[in-house]
Amino acid sequence: MAAVAPARTRRKRPRQRVALALSEILVVSDEVDTLVVYPHALSNYYDTLLTHAFGNYRDLLRAVTLHPAMGVYLSHVNNAKANPAANTYPEIKPGNPLDVGRGIYAPTTAVDEYFAELALWFGVPASELGSVLPNVARFYSPGSPELPLGFLRA
Numbered sequence: 823m824a825a826v827a828p829a830r831t832r833r834k835r836p837r838q839r840v841a842l843a844l845s846e847i848l849v850v851s852d853e854v855d856t857l858v859v860y861p862h863a864l865s866n867y868y869d870t871l872l873t874h875a876f877g878n879y880r881d882l883l884r885a886v887t888l889h890p891a892m893g894v895y896l897s898h899v900n901n902a903k904a905n906p907a908a909n910t911y912p913e914i915k916p917g918n919p920l921d922v923g924r925g926i927y928a929p930t931t932a933v934d935e936y937f938a939e940l941a942l943w944f945g946v947p948a949s950e951l952g953s954v955l956p957n958v959a960r961f962y963s964p965g966s967p968e969l970p971l972g973f974l975r976a
Contacts, residue, residue, distance in 0.1 A: 863894070
């Protein structure tokens with residue numbers, strides 16, 4: 823029986839080495855407060871790497887992406903749901919009201935709205951948005967409690 827144990831661990835070594843290499847590439851930190859409190863999340867993450875060590879890389883990436891430890895590490899655990907209406911393209915057909923001619927469509931969202939949202943997120947006070955973005959008042963009221971587009975949450 824003593825000779826069987828080293829042979830069994832010897833067969834596991836390549837898988838463990840590959841999992842170790844994958845853990846260096848697909849990193850999850852143990853410095854995140856939630857992961858320090860729940861160490862079994864990290865061991866389960868490593869088990870996921872062991873399981874997919876010699877499998878399809880696409881399956882590995884899917885398993886890693888959907889793993890709760892990666893969700894905590896990337897902080898996408900409590901993000902807002904996506905707004906499907908925000909990412910729609912105009913219907914390309916003759917007579918579309920957005921068509922300004924020769925297949926050119928007028929934008930429905932101003933660049934200043936995107937930059938206003940980013941500026942607020944980076945800490946620019948709403949009262950100073952006009953000095954940073956001179957045209958922002960045409961598209962967004964800086965006194966509004968709502969964010970310009972709402973894709974970033976404070």
